[in-house]
Amino acid sequence: MPTELPDLTSLIAAPHEAYVRLREAGPVHRVTGPDGLPVWLVTRYDDVRRLLADPRLSLDKAHRLPGRYRGFSLPPALDANLLNMDPPDHTRIRRLVAKAFTPGRVEGMRGGIQALADRLLDEVADRGRADLVADYAAPLPITVICDLLGVPQDSRPDFRAWTDALIAPDPANPAATKQAVVAMLGYFPQLIGDKRRTPGNDLLTDLVEVRDGGDRLTEDELTSLAFLILSAGYENTVQLIGTAALALLDHPELAAALRADPDRIEAAVEEFARHDGPALLAIRRFPVEDVEVGGVRIPAGETVMLSLASANRDPERFAEPDRLDVDRRDGGHLALGHGIHYCVGAPLARLETQIAVGTLLRRFPGLALDVPRDELRRRPSMRARGLVALPVRF
Incomplete structure (x- = not known):
């Protein structure tokens, strides 16, 4: 029988400890979602991987089902994106975006990302102290993705604040989320209009031309796509860089080994993603017919949550799963998804994190935490459990 849990959000504080108990108890569990409605939580690697591609x-x-999942609703101009689509619409739109993230195109961005990482660390080098989230992990991906899309410099601080309000809402300021939605609804049509009047050498201009030329995108799809690329391109990478930096601080022997052999950084980033990935859960899903998981029938129309974090610590798939091991050979983590909804920007997220980690190791060999370890805080969010801040000295 599936385990009953009072509230899915109760997993936020110590998810990995809770997932050990859940995996042992069974493959799927009936829980209460963040919106107060029931959802099904799938926890084991084989099931999660299979269902991601089902x-x-x-x-x-x-x-x-009527009266079930509410979640967080966006207006149509922001909601018509890849996270709410199935084929053939998903296939059509993803094909347009994927051209910007081919390995060749991403590799061509290496020099610019490296220069940006060095510049960000130059700006804090004389201080002897920094917040690696605010000063490094956040501005690096937001700059890269805004450059890719052609977002003007003066809009970037606002966009970062809007995205933070949506991804990790502040319980003390519930109005901030609605204000961010209103602001984005005003901003994206304006940005798209600017690209129509003054085309640039950027991805958003390319998408506008597709919309206006071949009519392969509706106006809502175009606006929603711009919103998704900006928010997702920032969200996952800032968290991955932040938790990778924390892993290096927690394991100074690993930092020394990677500093001595930078060729190992690529594999290390994969292990950082497996061990403490950017999201606890994949985007919610709705069965179009009854689906069985481990002998439990999930009815059509119910809400299914697939736990990426639990799957990536499943001892049936990974030896000593709670141990950070950059030399492990049992790869295949699900931190960036699997199947047709695999993160389209994964090659860019990987490259940014590899460069961020390598540059940090090279530039600041004496890096150390500037606060007690137990004072570090995570964002209280199922989507974005990254660090609020990472104060360091060097």
């Missing part, structure tokens, strides 16, 4: 699990909210 076409019977839809991302389209049209398949949810």
Whole structure:
């Protein structure tokens, strides 16, 4: 029988400890979601990987049962994006975006990302102290993705604040989320209009031309796509860089080994993603027909949550899963998804994190935490459990 849990958000404080108990108890559990409605939580690697690629699990909210999942609703101009679509619309739109993130194009961005990482560390080098989230992990990906899309410099601080309000809402300021949605609804049509009047050498201009030329995108799809690329391109990478930096601080022997052999950094980033990835859960899904998981029948239209974090610590898949081991050979983590909804920007996120880690190791060999370890705080969010701040000295 599935385990009953009072509240999915209760996992936020210590998810990995809770997932040990859940995996042992069974493969799927009936829990209460963040919106107060019941959801099914899947915790074991084989099940999560299979269901991530199962076409019977839809991302389209049209398949949810009436009176069930509410979640966080965006207006149509921001909601018509890849996280709410199935083929053929998903295939059509993803094909357009994927051209910007091919390995060749991403590799061509290496020099610019490296220069940016060095510049950000130059700005804090004389202080002897920094917050690696605010000063490094956050501005690096937001700059890269804004450059890619052609977002003007003066808009970037606002965009970062809006994204933070959506991804990790502040319980003390519930109005901030609605204000961020209103601001984005005003901003993205304006930005798209600017690209129509003055085309640039950027991805958003390319998408505008697709929309206006071949009519392969609706206006809502275009606006939603710009919103998704900016928010997702920032969200996952800032968390991955931050937790990678924390792992280096927690394991100075690993930092020394990577500093001595930078060729190992690529594999290290994969292990950082597996061990403490950017998201606890994949985006919610709705079965279009009854689906069985470990002998438990999940009815069509119910809400299914697939735990990436639990799957990536499943001892049936990974030896000593709670141990950080950059030399492990049992790869195949699910931190960036699997199947047709695999993170389209994964090659860029990997490159940014590899450069961020390598540059940090090279520039600041004496890096150390500037606060007691137990004072570090995570964002209280199921989507974005990254560090609020990472104060260091060097």
